[in-house]
Structure formats: structure tokens, C-alpha cells
Amino acid sequence: MADKQVLMQVRNLKKYFPITRGIVVQREVGAIKAVDDISFDVYQGETLGLVGESGCGKSTTGRTILQLYRPTAGNVHFEGTDLVNIKGEELRRMRRRMQMIFQDPYASLNPRMTVGNIIGEPLEVHGIAKGKERRERVQELLRVVGLNPYFVNRYPHEFSGGQRQRIGVARALALNPAFIVCDEPISALDVSIQAQVVNLLEDLQAEFGLTYLFIAHDLSMVRHISTRVAVMYLGKIVELTDRESLYLHPLHPYTKALLSAVPIPDPVVEEKRQRIILEGDVPSPANPPKGCNFSTRCPVAIERCFEEEPEFREISSEHWCACHLV
Amino acid sequence: MTSLLEVKELKTRFFTQDGVVNAVNGVSYTLGEGEALGIVGESGCGKSVSVLSIMRLIPDPPGKIVGGEVMFEGRNLLEMTADEIRSIRGNKIAMIFQDPMTSLNPVLTIGRQVSEALELHMGMDKKEARQRTVELLEMVGIPEAVDRVDDYPHQFSGGMRQRVMIAMGLSCNPQILIADEPTTALDVTIQAQIVELVKRLREEIGMAVIWITHDLGIIAGFAEKVIVMYAGFIVEAAQVKELYGNPRHPYTIALLGSLPRLDATTHEKLVSIEGLPPDLIALPKGCPFAARCEYVLDKCLEENPSLEPVGPNHYIACWVDVTGGAA
Numbered sequence: 197m198a199d200k201q202v203l204m205q206v207r208n209l210k211k212y213f214p215i216t217r218g219i220v221v222q223r224e225v226g227a228i229k230a231v232d233d234i235s236f237d238v239y240q241g242e243t244l245g246l247v248g249e250s251g252c253g254k255s256t257t258g259r260t261i262l263q264l265y266r267p268t269a270g271n272v273h274f275e276g277t278d279l280v281n282i283k284g285e286e287l288r289r290m291r292r293r294m295q296m297i298f299q300d301p302y303a304s305l306n307p308r309m310t311v312g313n314i315i316g317e318p319l320e321v322h323g324i325a326k327g328k329e330r331r332e333r334v335q336e337l338l339r340v341v342g343l344n345p346y347f348v349n350r351y352p353h354e355f356s357g358g359q360r361q362r363i364g365v366a367r368a369l370a371l372n373p374a375f376i377v378c379d380e381p382i383s384a385l386d387v388s389i390q391a392q393v394v395n396l397l398e399d400l401q402a403e404f405g406l407t408y409l410f411i412a413h414d415l416s417m418v419r420h421i422s423t424r425v426a427v428m429y430l431g432k433i434v435e436l437t438d439r440e441s442l443y444l445h446p447l448h449p450y451t452k453a454l455l456s457a458v459p460i461p462d463p464v465v466e467e468k469r470q471r472i473i474l475e476g477d478v479p480s481p482a483n484p485p486k487g488c489n490f491s492t493r494c495p496v497a498i499e500r501c502f503e504e505e506p507e508f509r510e511i512s513s514e515h516w517c518a519c520h521l522v
Numbered sequence: 523m524t525s526l527l528e529v530k531e532l533k534t535r536f537f538t539q540d541g542v543v544n545a546v547n548g549v550s551y552t553l554g555e556g557e558a559l560g561i562v563g564e565s566g567c568g569k570s571v572s573v574l575s576i577m578r579l580i581p582d583p584p585g586k587i588v589g590g591e592v593m594f595e596g597r598n599l600l601e602m603t604a605d606e607i608r609s610i611r612g613n614k615i616a617m618i619f620q621d622p623m624t625s626l627n628p629v630l631t632i633g634r635q636v637s638e639a640l641e642l643h644m645g646m647d648k649k650e651a652r653q654r655t656v657e658l659l660e661m662v663g664i665p666e667a668v669d670r671v672d673d674y675p676h677q678f679s680g681g682m683r684q685r686v687m688i689a690m691g692l693s694c695n696p697q698i699l700i701a702d703e704p705t706t707a708l709d710v711t712i713q714a715q716i717v718e719l720v721k722r723l724r725e726e727i728g729m730a731v732i733w734i735t736h737d738l739g740i741i742a743g744f745a746e747k748v749i750v751m752y753a754g755f756i757v758e759a760a761q762v763k764e765l766y767g768n769p770r771h772p773y774t775i776a777l778l779g780s781l782p783r784l785d786a787t788t789h790e791k792l793v794s795i796e797g798l799p800p801d802l803i804a805l806p807k808g809c810p811f812a813a814r815c816e817y818v819l820d821k822c823l824e825e826n827p828s829l830e831p832v833g834p835n836h837y838i839a840c841w842v843d844v845t846g847g848a849a
Contacts, residue, residue, distance in 0.1 A: 249709035356798050386564040387736060388795035391780035395794050413709065416739075420782030420792065443784070457714035458784045459739030463762045465785065466743030473718055474711045477679045 201240040203375060203407050204261065209234050209270035211253075211260045215482060228482045230256040232431035233270075235508070236516075238375070243401065243408040245422030245439075247415055247454070251478060253431040254411045255299075258377040261409070262294055263287060274375070292322055295368035299380040301360035305352040311338070311363055312348035318370045337366040340403075342396060358389035365396065369404070377409045382417065394421060415458045419443055424514075427451050430489040431481055433508060437515040447517040450490050488520070496521060526730055527553040527576070527615075527698060532590035534568075534575045537583060541803040545571040547754040548590070550829070553698065553730050560745030560762070561734045562777075566799060568754035569734045573700050575600075577617055578607045613643040616691035620703040622683035626675040632659075632686055633671030639693045658689040662719060681712035685719065692723065699724075700732045705740065717744060738781060742766060747835075750774050753800050753810035756829055760836040771838045772815045809841070817842045 212227035230253045238244050248254045259265045261272050263279050272279045275293060282290065298304035305314055316334045319325040325333050335345035341362040352360055361381060368376055378397065382390040394417065400406060412418050418425055419439060426436040427450065435448040446452045453472040460466055474493050479485055485492050491501040500520050508518040530550050536543040546568045553559050563569045574580050575587050576599065592599040594615070599607060611617075619625040627635060636658060637651035646654065652671065659667035662685040675683060684704055691699055701720065705713040717740060724731055733744060741748055741762070748765045750758040750773065758771040769775045779793030797814040800806055806813065812822040821841050829839045 249711060358798070387738075388564060388777060388780050389798075391792040391794040392796070394782075395792055398791070415710070416782045416784045416786075419784060419786065420789070453711060455784065457710045459717075459737065459743055460784055461738040461742050461766065461778060461781050462783075463742045463766050469743070471714055471718065473714055477681060477712070 200242075202237045203240045203274070204238040205271075205273040206237070206261055207235045207271045207273075209257070209260060209272065210268040211256050211265055212268045226482055229431045229484060230481060231260055231267075232481075232484070234428075234431075234433045236426060236433060236436055238407060238409060239423075241401075241405055241407055242423040243410050243421055245418035245425040246409060246411045246428060247413060247418050247425060248428035249413060249454075249478060251481065252428045253481070254413075254428050255379050257428070258296070258379050258409060258411050262291075262296060262377055264296070288322075292318075292371040293373050294375040294377070295371065295373040296377045296379060297361075297364050297368050297381045300384050301357050301364055302352075302384070304364055305360055307352055310349050310351055311355075314352070314363060315367045315370055318367065322371060324371065333370070334366075337369055340369065340400070341366045342392075356389075357385050358392055361385060361393050362396065365393075365400070369400065372404070373406070375407045375409070377411065379411045380413070381410075383412065383414065390417070397421070415455060416460075427454065430478060430484055432489055432518065433516075434490065434519070435517045437517075441515055447511060447515070447522045448490075448519050449494050449496050449521075453495070488518075524555055525552040526555045526557075526594070528591075528593040529553075529572075529576065530591050530593070532572060532575055532592065533588045534571050534580060534585060535588050536585045538803075543802045544805050545585075545754055545802060546575060547805070549751075549754075549756055550590075551749055551756070551759065553732065555697075556724070556728050556730050557747065558724065558731045558733065558745045560741035560748040561732065561751060562736065562738055562741055562748060563751035564736055564799060566753075566802065567751040568802075569751050570702050571754075572751070573617070573702060573732060573734060577611055577615060577700065578602075579611075579617075609643070612639050612696075613694045614696055615698045615700065616694065616696035617700040617702065618684070618687045618691045618704050621707050622680055622687050622704075623707065625687055626683060628675050631672050631674055632678070636671075636686065636690050636693060639690060643694045654693070655689075658693055659686070661692070661723070662686070662689045663715075664689075680708055681715060684708060684712075684716055688716075688719065688723070692727065695727060696729055698730045698732065700734070702734045703736070704733075706735070706737075713740070720744075738766075738778065750777070753805065754802060755810055755826075755839060756837075757811065757840070758838045759829070760833075764833070764836050768833075768836075770832055770836065770844060771840050772817050772842070772844055773811050775844065776814075776816075809839075817844055 210233055211231040212229050214224045215226040216222040217225045246254045260267050312334050315337055316330045319330050334348055338345045343362050382393050410421055422439050424438045425442045426433050429450050435451045446455055453474050456472045476493050479492055487502040487504055488506050491497045506518045506520045508516055511517050511522055532546055532549045534546040536545055549572050561569045576592050587600055633655050636655045640646045640651040640654055655671055656667050664685055705716050745762050748762050749756050752773050758774045776793050776795045795814050800810050808823040809826050812818050827839045827841050829837045831837050
């Protein structure tokens with residue numbers, strides 16, 4: 197990366213979901229802190245990997261920066277506009293520039309719409325193309341994602357999981373976005389099909405100069421596809437740096453444990469590996485521990501970790517980490 | 523190693539409205555005493571159905587085991603009466619399932635569910651069974667097991683529920699534990715906990731384990747012998763180091779190439795296997811992988827290769843010797 201241009205700037209983003217009690221009169225009795233004060237930049241043309249275990253808030257982060265959920269607090273600057281402060285037509289116009297690819301290719305496509313309508317709808321909604329022009333554009337998009345252009349009149353159930361995910365990709369590409377949030381786009385697919393979709397995403401990035409936020413729990417795949425990687429734990433980013441530093445010199449104890457838990461498909465390597473086995477489970481985001489969120493499972497926690505929340509700071513150039521011991 | 527379980531030419535079919543699904547098409551292997559066997563394959567390759575057939579857990583109708591035999595302790599499990607197989611299932615051969623959320627009964631306490639097998643197979647009374655249940659829960663690493671036996675499944679997290687399932691599986695000191703994708707629904711750090719647990723228990727108890735998964739990574743650190751399945755056939759079988767170090771079947775080679783590695787030092791494009799696995803209702807005449815294989819010959823389209831040895835304890839079902847035997 198020569199000169200890095202910031203495409204999206206996320207600052208102090210929070211998303212709390214209220215917990216309510218009562219049937220007629222709903223009282224708020226607490227909040228699930230799904231995303232709790234995170235800040236990061238997304239550079240032009242990069243793939244930022246966002247990893248973490250289920251429930252750590254990675255998907256909520258993706259949806260919140262696209263304003264599919266409105267944030268509780270914080271700012272999201274994208275192409276010169278603060279998305280948090282705009283709404284209605286203005287926000288709708290910004291949506292052309294940022295799209296999402298969803299996890300479940302079976303649930304994210306309307307079974308009653310033809311492929312042509314699914315991919316063509318955004319073109320119509322945003323008044324970009326109609327009629328013959330629209331049809332041509334849809335066929336072109338199908339070709340781009342490696343599907344037969346004659347499939348336009350078919351329905352989603354006629355396709356396999358991998359093909360459906362390609363349809364989802366074509367739909368996301370329809371409006372020529374600059375930024376795409378890929379929310380676990382391959383985790384519902386079989387191993388041999390995963391590689392097809394990942395290769396497609398890489399090819400499209402090279403061809404159209406796309407920027408991805410790639411959300412996944414598969415650390416091996418994230419290493420493969422990402423330029424930089426952010427690790428989340430219980431609503432917070434605990435470490436963020438470029439791919440090589442993260443995988444070769446992880447700083448945060450959670451990152452270390454997470455990396456050591458990933459099996460490597462090589463029995464010779466596996467024999468020599470030392471695992472850091474974390475005890476227990478992730479605490480509830482409705483009631484996170486005092487001090488550092490990871491303190492309850494951290495193998496190296498000191499007293500300070502239970503008292504004081506560590507600051508997310510730049511340890512060395514372009515390497516951020518939130519830990520007292522680093 | 524003496525063989526404990528011998529599966530010969532197992533064939534399972536499902537008779538559905540759309541046609542006959544050829545789920546398992548003549549699978550043979552042996553499991554030695556205390557051995558760890560991994561069965562790998564993608565969804566729909568017949569890996570789960572093949573072990574469910576061993577346990578006689580195939581719903582009939584529509585499923586039916588149409589051929590083969592499964593020898594265990596000198597007897598064919600497939601010819602046993604329902605009562606006889608019930609005395610083996612959960613007792614000498616135990617199974618843990620993929621989804622710990624749905625495999626436990628939500629309206630019964632954990633203690634009741636674990637102790638059921640103890641009362642049934644071991645003839646324990648309620649008190650003994652409860653005591654043993656607590657021991658088992660402690661053995662699989664459930665903290666404060668004495669207090670938690672009376673909890674219900676919803677009070678446990680996913681990883682804890684899988685531990686309970688393992689405790690149930692181990693309750694009668696089985697000789698074989700069949701684990702059907704036990705960690706697929708779990709996070710990586712929890713997965714590592716469960717894999718370590720089963721490894722440790724295998725050493726302590728000396729049971730044989732059949733671990734079914736789609737994840738070639740887990741098997742690498744766990745199994746001694748690996749079987750790769752595709753479309754209901756075994757396409758390759760070898761000792762674990764041999765299989766990963768010297769894969770010989772084009773499918774295995776492609777599958778290993780399609781996996782990104784955590785310890786990768788270079789950024790290479792992933793090998794993608796184009797196309798899809800065949801429809802099990804209308805299997806092609808020749809090799810099931812022929813349509814996606816880059817080494818395909820005319821012969822592959824005509825005749826399905828059988829599983830033949832290509833080295834010590836190494837078998838492949840392929841007409842083409844892709845690597846020429848070079849390591």
C-alpha cells in the first residue's frame with residue numbers, strides 16, 4: 197500500500213439494544229452492548245477483515261456502519277459525509293455507494309422473485325436503468341459473477357448455495373458501490389465452493405477497485421483475503437493491524453489464544469503446536485465484566501485488568517491493541 | 523492392532539418421491555482398538571449416513587441399508603434384532619451429534635438425561651446413577667457439577683451442552699465413540715476445548731473414536747487414519763501423515779488446495795473445484811468426481827474405479843496416478 201486514502205472513518209461507534217420488561221408499558225431494564233465504543237479507519241481499496249467469535253458484535257458493526265441499524269452513539273464518515281447525521285433521501289443516495297453481501301444465501305434472496313428482478317431491483321429503485329437497459333445490465337452482472345446470463349428468469353430455489361451467493365454478489369455490485377460489507381459470505385458453503393466465492397470476490401476487487409469489510413469467524417480465510425485485520429471480543433476491537441503483523445506477532449492475549457485454537461490442515465505442524473486453551477465461555481454482553489472485557493478468561497490477567505478498562509492505543513505504527521500488558 | 527469394527531461394502535439408499543438417493547455406495551473400512559479414525563467430506567457425501575447406518579439409526583422408511591455387513595465382536599450389527607442392537611447402541615458404541623442445542627431434551631434435567639443410560643445399560647439404581655453422573659460431568663470439565671446436574675439444557679452454553687453430550691456418550695465406557703461433526707456449531711476457542719477433551723478422554727479410557735467432519739484441519743491434529751468420502755464413495759484412505767503429505771486422489775489434492783492456511787507465508791490463489799458434487803439420485807456411470815476432475819480420462823466417464831492400494835495402508839479410487847507415486 198503506497199499512499200493510504202481513508203474511505204471510511206468510524207469513531208466511537210456504539211450500538212446498544214435495549215432489554216425491556218413489561219407488556220403494556222415497556223420499561224428499559226438494561227442494554228445489550230453489542231458494539232461498545234469502537235474506532236477504526238477503512239482504507240481505499242483494502243480488505244479489512246473483522247474476526248471474532250459468535251456474539252462478539254462483528255455483524256452488528258457491519259450493519260451499524262451501513263446504517264441498517266442506527267448507532268446509539270458515534271460517527272461514521274464516508275466519502276465526506278457523516279452517515280449518522282443524514283436520513284431519508286440523502287441517506288438513500290449514499291446507499292448506492294455501500295452495499296452488503298449476506299451470510300445465508302438461502303434466506304437473503306426472496307424466493308418469489310426471479311434472479312433478474314433480485315439483481316435489477318436496485319437499478320430501478322435508484323432510477324438508474326429500466327426496461328431493456330436494465331435487462332442488459334443484469335445479464336452483464338450475471339456474467340461478471342460467473343453465472344449464465346440466461347438465468348435471469350429463474351428463481352433462487354433452482355440454484356445451489358454457491359450459485360446463490362454469486363447472485364447475492366451480483367445484486368450488491370449492481371449499483372457500482374465503492375464499499376461492500378461481506379458478512380460471513382462463505383460460512384454457509386462447502387469447502388470446495390468457498391474457494392470459488394473467495395476467488396470471485398478477489399477478482400472483482402481487482403477489477404472494480406472495491407473496498408471490503410470482510411466479516412468472518414474463520415481466521416485462516418481472513419488471513420487469506422485481508423489486507424488488515426481487526427479482532428473483536430465482546431463488543432470491542434481488541435487488536436487491529438496489518439495481516440502479517442497480526443498473524444506473526446499478535447499482541448493481545450485473546451488474539452494469541454484465538455490463533456492457537458485454529459487447526460492447521462497438516463498433521464506434522466499440528467503435532468508440534470502448543471495450544472492456549474481458554475477456559476470458560478464469553479460473558480454476556482448485557483453484563484460485561486468490570487475492567488477489561490477479556491479479564492475473566494485471560495490467562496495472563498493482572499489485578500489492574502479487573503479494575504481498569506485498557507485503552508485502545510497505537511502500540512507501534514499501524515498496530516493498535518487494547519491491553520494493559522502490552 | 524486388532525480390528526474392533528469391520529465395515530464391509532455398506533450400502534444405504536433413501537427411497538424418496540423423487541427417486542432413489544444413493545447415499546452410501548459400498549463403503550468398507552476397519553477400525554482398530556483404540557484407534558482414531560477421521561472421515562472427511564463435504565455435505566451430502568454420505569459421511570453421516572454411513573455411521574448412522576452402523577448404529578442402525580437410519581429412519582426406515584425412507585432409508586434402507588441395502589447391502590454390506592458391519593462386524594463388531596464377531597457379530598453383524600445389521601442382522602441383529604432391535605433389542606440386540608439397543609443393548610449395543612449407547613453402551614458399547616456411543617454417538618455424539620453435531621448440534622448440541624437440539625440433541626438434548628429441553629424439558630428434562632441434565633442429570634436425568636445422563637443417568638438414563640446408566641440405569642438402562644449398567645443396571646444402576648437412581649442414587650448410584652446420580653453419583654456417577656456427577657463424576658462424568660466433572661470428567662468432561664463442567665464446573666460445580668454437583669449443583670448443575672439439576673439444571674436444564676437452556677441453562678448451559680453451546681460448549682457446555684456438547685460436554686454434556688460427551689458425558690452421555692461416555693457414561694457406559696464405550697469401546698467406540700462416534701462423533702458426528704461435534705464442533706461444527708461451536709466457536710473456534712470452544713472447538714479447541716472439545717477436541718482437547720476428546721483427545722484426553724481417549725487416552726484415559728482407551729476407546730476408539732470415529733470423528734466425522736468437513737474440516738480437514740481438525741482431523742490433522744486428531745486422527746491416526748483418515749478416510750475421504752465423495753458422493754457416497756470412499757475416494758482415498760490413508761494414515762494421517764501420508765494423506766496430508768502425499769495425497770493421491772485428485773479430489774483430496776484439490777480439497778487441500780482449496781483451504782487457506784493460517785500459517786501460510788505466501789499469498790497464493792486458492793484452488794477452486796469448479797462445478798458441484800453429483801446428484802445422488804442420478805449418479806454418473808463412471809467416477810463420481812469425473813465431471814469436476816482436471817485429470818479426467820475417457821475411462822473415468824465409463825467406469826467407476828474401485829479402491830486400490832497405492833502404498834502401505836494407502837488406498838485410492840482413481841484411474842489416473844496423479845502424482846506418479848512421488849512423495
